[in-house]
Amino acid sequence: MSKEIKVLIVDDDQYGFDILEEILADDCYVLEQALDGVMALEKMESFNPDIVLLDYVMPRMDGLEVCKHIRANPDFKFTKVIMLSSRGESSERVKGYGAGADDYVVKPFDFDEMSAKIKVFSKLKFVEESDRALRQEKEEQASLINQLEHTKDKLMQADKMASIGQLAAGVAHEINNPVGYINSNIGMLKEYMVEIFQMLDAYEKAEDLVSPESEQMKLVMSLKKKLKLDFLRQDIVDLMNESEEGVTRVKDIVQNLKDFSHVDVAEWAWSDVHNGLDSTLNIVNNEIKYKAEVKKEYGELPLVECQMQQVNQVFMNLLVNAAHAIEERGVITIRTGCEGDWVWVEIEDTGKGIAAEDKGKLFEPFFTTKPLGEGTGLGLSVSYGIINTHGGRIDVESEVGKGSKFRIWLPVHHSQGAGNVNEKMYAGQE
Ligand SMILES: Nc1ncnc2c1ncn2[C@@H]1O[C@H](COP(=O)(O)OP(=O)(O)OP(=O)(O)O)[C@@H](O)[C@H]1O
Ligand SMILES: [Mg+2]
Structure with a gap:
């Protein structure tokens, strides 16, 4: 075995230690000694052994207690504990295994057998450790692949929207x-x-x-x-x-x-988003009052540097869509909040939801599921364009039969959004 094996020998009897030292007289072993249970636990921390050869009967703290402490510490999950005792009764063995020992050896023991056991247990420990490392690596890779796929989807979506x-x-x-x-x-x-x-x-x-x-x-x-x-x-x-x-x-x-495609440029001004929401609600109230009860759950918002008229148009499109999605009667909840330098506005409805196959097409111009003549399919694409100009984004969550939630994120400072990948996506037009 190329890797060195650290062995902690816990025995209050020097003779016991000497015997084990003799058995383990090989370059691949590094030995430490503890003369009682309390000292053993201190050594566990400083030495971090692979194998503990643990005497049962000791002053201050006996082997069973030491073993329980070791097992309770997740840092020593893979450390192998071999208990050594002159008590050979099966009830004592059961206690040893119950305390978490990996093996229970009755003294006096056969030297060769002991040496073989130590080798097997240290091998087992290394295998278990590398198995865990492999599994962890696999999980990390899976999450990385997931992240990459998510980013790829986002980029493809941004690319598609840029061409459109x-x-x-x-x-x-x-x-x-x-x-x-x-x-x-x-x-x-x-x-x-x-x-x-x-x-x-x-x-x-x-x-x-x-x-x-x-x-x-x-x-x-x-x-x-x-x-x-x-x-x-x-x-x-x-x-x-x-x-x-x-x-x-x-x-x-x-x-x-x-x-x-945000060809026209409007004024940027510090604006009160709640005012914008309320005035938009007044305008669309006629359209939604028969369909839905509107609940407001406004948080604290700073003023936002934006083109308020344009952002109001987004609110209007989302509110009207929410009302249209409700077949009989339902609830539209408007929430707001802020995180760091970003504010968000969420419009949730209890409508019919969006089919999974439609989710990728929502923001495309002329995508509509409404009957001919009822929707042009431009509401969301216009909203996308406006929020994109602001350097923000729109997140959508939806479940068929339950409802949909559109969350708009806007940077508080207009300049924050300047680095947004999509902002200049239609540069060069007009
Ligand atoms: N809150 C929502 N719940 C369920 N489906 C929605 C919701 N919002 C949008 N959709 C779906 O997205 C499609 C596109 O919406 P969009 O606002 O772009 O166009 P539209 O409402 O069909 O027409 P327009 O807004 O131009 O009158 C809708 O036809 C509908 O299928
Ligand atoms: Mg619409």
Whole structure:
């Protein structure tokens, strides 16, 4: 055996020690002696032996007591204790094993057998120790792999959101111009139509002055009938209004895409997050009051350097989503708190929860599980963009059938978030 074996011999009788010293006369052993139980425990601490050869009957503290103390100390979990005694009765042996001894040898013993026992026990101790070290290493590796996978998922998610962000910013930029002129053209067309109708009214009044039998008048009358002029008048107004509404919807979507890719820059100011939450609650109250009871569990928050209007929009999106997730009636709990230089706002609902396969897609633009026409699927992507600009993050926990919890983390100082990996993810757009 290459490793040295430390043996503590606990015996009040020098002769006993000498015998054992003779048996263990080999370079691989390092020996220490203790002359009674109390001294043995002191030596345990300073010498940390691999094997203890422990005499049973001793002054001050007997072998059984010493053995119990050793077993009670987790530092000596693998230390092997061999009790030596002239008491060979089985009841005494049982006491020895009961106290935690690994073996019980009756004196006088056979030297070769004793030497073999010590070798076997020291080997056993080393095997047990390395087994524990291996298991510990395996556990550490497993937790490291876990951490790495978690980080990889986060990075992939951030990467995916960065590409989607660029795409969204590009699309928003392309649509922005045409939508702008369609919108202003519709406005102009509406004004022109009013003027044309005024003109038509004037012409109609002039009809009485022309003979109904004249060729021109006959043409006018037949065209009026064929074109259903009265219907046209009404339908043109309806069509214009509908087009205006449609363009407004497209404008909203473009604005949402811009918010998601944070193309527009707003003001940073020190703001009271609780005020923001309360004013947002007032706005969305109509939408949620029939669905949920709102519980506030506000903690102490410092002022936060943020774009409050934008952050309010995030609160609104989360609150409306929470209300939509509740089918009959439920509870929405709003909690706030702060940890170090970060504040958090949590919005929890008792709604239907989010399916595991949807969790990775929540923040993608246009991801929605709502029926066609009811949700655009932009609420969470916009929220993601806004919180990302703030150098914060949104954590989601959800259980199907129980509810969901969205927690927003915001740095207290805007500059804190500057190092955030994702913050400049859409740099270069617009
Ligand atoms: N609190 C929640 N509970 C359950 N599902 C949710 C919750 N919040 C979001 N979701 C799921 O995430 C999807 C995307 O949410 P998001 O707010 O982006 O869009 P939306 O609510 O569908 O539409 P929009 O907000 O544009 O009107 C939702 O359709 C819904 O499936
Ligand atoms: Mg929504």
